[in-house]
Amino acid sequence: MKNRVEVERVLEQAIRNSEAYKDVGKLADYIPELANVEPDNFGIALVDVDGEIIVKGDDEIVFSIQSISKVIDLIMALEDVGREEVFSKVGMEPTEYKFNSIRPISDKAANPLINAGAISTCSLIRGSSTQEKFDRVIEKIGSLSNSEDVRFLEHIFLSEMETTDINRSISYYLKSIGIIDNDAEEVLELYVRNCSIGLNVKQLAHIAAVLANGGRSLDGKEQLVDKEVVKITLALMAACGMYEESGQYLVEVGFPSKSGVGGAIIGIVPGKCGICTYSPRLDRSGNSVRGLKVLEEISKTLNLNIFI
Ligand code: DON
Numbered sequence: 662m663k664n665r666v667e668v669e670r671v672l673e674q675a676i677r678n679s680e681a682y683k684d685v686g687k688l689a690d691y692i693p694e695l696a697n698v699e700p701d702n703f704g705i706a707l708v709d710v711d712g713e714i715i716v717k718g719d720d721e722i723v724f725s726i727q728s729i730s731k732v733i734d735l736i737m738a739l740e741d742v743g744r745e746e747v748f749s750k751v752g753m754e755p756t757e758y759k760f761n762s763i764r765p766i767s768d769k770a771a772n773p774l775i776n777a778g779a780i781s782t783c784s785l786i787r788g789s790s791t792q793e794k795f796d797r798v799i800e801k802i803g804s805l806s807n808s809e810d811v812r813f814l815e816h817i818f819l820s821e822m823e824t825t826d827i828n829r830s831i832s833y834y835l836k837s838i839g840i841i842d843n844d845a846e847e848v849l850e851l852y853v854r855n856c857s858i859g860l861n862v863k864q865l866a867h868i869a870a871v872l873a874n875g876g877r878s879l880d881g882k883e884q885l886v887d888k889e890v891v892k893i894t895l896a897l898m899a900a901c902g903m904y905e906e907s908g909q910y911l912v913e914v915g916f917p918s919k920s921g922v923g924g925a926i927i928g929i930v931p932g933k934c935g936i937c938t939y940s941p942r943l944d945r946s947g948n949s950v951r952g953l954k955v956l957e958e959i960s961k962t963l964n965l966n967i968f969i
Contacts, residue, residue, distance in 0.1 A: 894917075925949065
């Protein structure tokens with residue numbers, strides 16, 4: 662990183678400015694355990710494509726990645742069964758609907774980054790049992806985050822499984838229209854397990870940096886994700902990653918991103934860096950309020966918008 666001191670200063674300033682939004686937004690209490698997280702926690706990590714890292718705030722806190730797992734579900738489905746089969750089951754279009762809507766499903770979900778789409782991609786992940794599939798997901802996240810400490814937050818998983826009537830309905834509906842071939846309950850379990858994976862901002866920013874690096878490990882030694890898979894994933898993150906705020910977000914922030922109701926957002930600046938913010942108070946679309954503000958400011962100040 663050529664200008665480390667300057668980048669640090671910009672992050673610090675963006676964090677200070679975002680303090681005005683500290684109390685804005687609401688925890689994702691529709692998953693009971695998520696109502697128990699500390700609402701004021703805030704952390705950010707930026708990892709450049711050479712592996713240099715800057716962290717500020719609560720960088721050790723482990724939170725559930727929630728919908729950020731949809732990026733991994735998509736990558737693994739593309740790697741396991743290929744582009745043609747994936748997009749016979751799920752579309753590539755953004756949606757005006759909420760992330761847990763069952764409305765966009767007529768013959769298939771609008772895209773892989775809403776719940777119906779991610780449940781579809783989860784059904785394509787290979788393995789002889791849910792445990793084996795989940796072990797592969799954990800292994801993939803370990804390699805992308807360059808870390809062996811990938812946790813499974815069982816209390817979050819159990820809490821969501823008890824209350825996830827909408828996702829259960831979506832899963833059974835997808836089964837009934839022939840999108841899911843395997844058991845609807847098992848696919849639901851894998852989807853919710855993946856959402857309950859626990860990481861910190863450094864680990865997620867490292868995953869984002871690998872995607873920013875065209876899928877290559879940051880030491881340049883290994884192609885961890887095929888380039889074509891990265892291209893598809895980033896395009897869909899740009900178009901659909903922030904749900905019904907995706908268009909405005911792309912105008913204001915201007916790089917592929919994905920949010921989770923756990924409070925994290927990952928952003929990918931191709932060829933430059935990966936960023937992860939964590940702040941659990943959410944807006945109406947399920948995106949972190951403070952995370953959005955910080956990303957908007959650092960994108961503008963560091964000229965990270967990919968369109969200009
Ligand atoms: O399926 C759900 O509702 C959650 N496990 C994930 C939703 C989510 O993270 C939406 N993102 N902002």
